[in-house]
Amino acid sequence: MSYRDLRNFTEMMRALGYHRLVSLENFRTPNFPLVAEVLLWLVRRFEPNAEVMTDIDNEQDRVLFVTSVAQFMHMKAHIKLNTKNLYMADGYAVRELLKVASVLYNAVKTNNESDNTMNDDDSMSSKFKFDITGKVGDLKLSRQLASEITTKGAYLYDLLGKEVELRVSIHIHYVTNSKV
Numbered sequence: 529m530s531y532r533d534l535r536n537f538t539e540m541m542r543a544l545g546y547h548r549l550v551s552l553e554n555f556r557t558p559n560f561p562l563v564a565e566v567l568l569w570l571v572r573r574f575e576p577n578a579e580v581m582t583d584i585d586n587e588q589d590r591v592l593f594v595t596s597v598a599q600f601m602h603m604k605a606h607i608k609l610n611t612k613n614l615y616m617a618d619g620y621a622v623r624e625l626l627k628v629a630s631v632l633y634n635a636v637k638t639n640n641e642s643d644n645t646m647n648d649d650d651s652m653s654s655k656f657k658f659d660i661t662g663k664v665g666d667l668k669l670s671r672q673l674a675s676e677i678t679t680k681g682a683y684l685y686d687l688l689g690k691e692v693e694l695r696v697s698i699h700i701h702y703v704t705n706s707k708v
Contacts, residue, residue, distance in 0.1 A: 534619065537626045540633040541566070544573065560590060560617040563625070567597045567614070570628045574604055590615065605631055 534552045541550050546569060554562055564584050571578050580596050583589045591611075598609040607627050613620040 533622050537622050540629045555619045555622050558617045563617040563621050573632055
């Protein structure tokens with residue numbers, strides 16, 4: 529548990545729009561309800577329709593909650609979370625939460641950067657416009673080549689079907705000519 533991890537996590541959660549203020553002091557002592565709330569919020573940010581059990585009243589429910597979240601994150605985001613550290617719900621849990629939050633934060637950051645570079649509508653619409661008029665000739669040529677390949681393939685198939693008959697007739701012709 530380092531101060532830098534705690535600071536980075538709180539800043540990332542603030543940037544991601546987490547609805548309550550997460551203080552550096554929240555993780556000095558075990559605080560499982562906060563860890564569970566943050567985990568559930570992060571899972572909902574990944575997939576709003578995700579089904580994760582939210583009951584954390586007793587020890588077994590908390591273990592099931594942490595393992596289900598860890599399995600979900602591993603399956604959806606390929607992030608391996610240490611369930612023991614998450615269950616401890618202290619500074620070591622922040623390291624695990626930071627893994628998930630940093631993926632979301634980087635995604636939001638790159639999305640914002642791409643929005644800033646493509647700010648005006650003209651540049652955005654020009655990026656997605658595609659002029660097909662210059663490609664009509666290529667399209668016709670492609671269709672012609674595809675038709676020719678199909679025709680040649682059918683002709684080759686017919687010739688291969690006649691191969692056995694021709695081999696027999698060549699053998700008979702060779703045998704009859706060699707006797708003379």
